[in-house]
Amino acid sequence: MVGIRKIGQIRRFLDRETTTRLMHAFISSRLDYCNSIHVALPKTLLRKLQMIQNSAARLYVCQTKHRDHITPILHELHWLPVKEGVNFKILLLTYKSLHALAPRHIDNVLTPQSLCRNLRSNSQNRLVPAKVKTISYGHRALSYAAPMLWNSLPNYIKDAQSVVLFKRLLKTYLFNKTY
Incomplete structure (x- = not known):
């Protein structure tokens, strides 16, 4: 540059x-x-x-x-390293989408997990990853990557009450995980 x-x-x-x-x-x-x-x-x-x-x-x-x-x-x-910065942005968009703060086209990509039975995992605020046809490119799609990253987060971060708190908790989590 x-x-x-x-x-x-x-x-x-x-x-x-x-x-x-x-x-x-x-x-x-x-x-x-x-x-x-x-x-x-x-x-x-x-x-x-x-x-x-x-x-x-x-x-x-x-x-x-x-x-x-x-x-x-x-x-x-x-x-944060570049890859973790990308993950940070994806997870922030996911949080905003789940709280109706993101553009609507992102809302259409993410599907909350809903089970027909009452299980403990219902309260974990999980997302369903999209089915992928190609392994090399399908895993890079937002519809697959965002739910996979979101589901790997601890619940205390997913349950943050505001965007500011979510960003702070997420950056601390990614920073501690990286270093």
């Missing part, structure tokens, strides 16, 4: 806080923009996006060497 190079050219004149803000404004915002559609990307392309985030964190914010491990740096900056 051109933004990383331009920030790198003026990095020696900036303090760490200003550099972090610039990275969020020009790099992270582009990585996060519409990242819910990144669920359909193959791992090779997600890896390229991760490399952009890693170089932004490593070289320009923390000024560490290329061979230094990136996990402690991302942990220190409190940045």
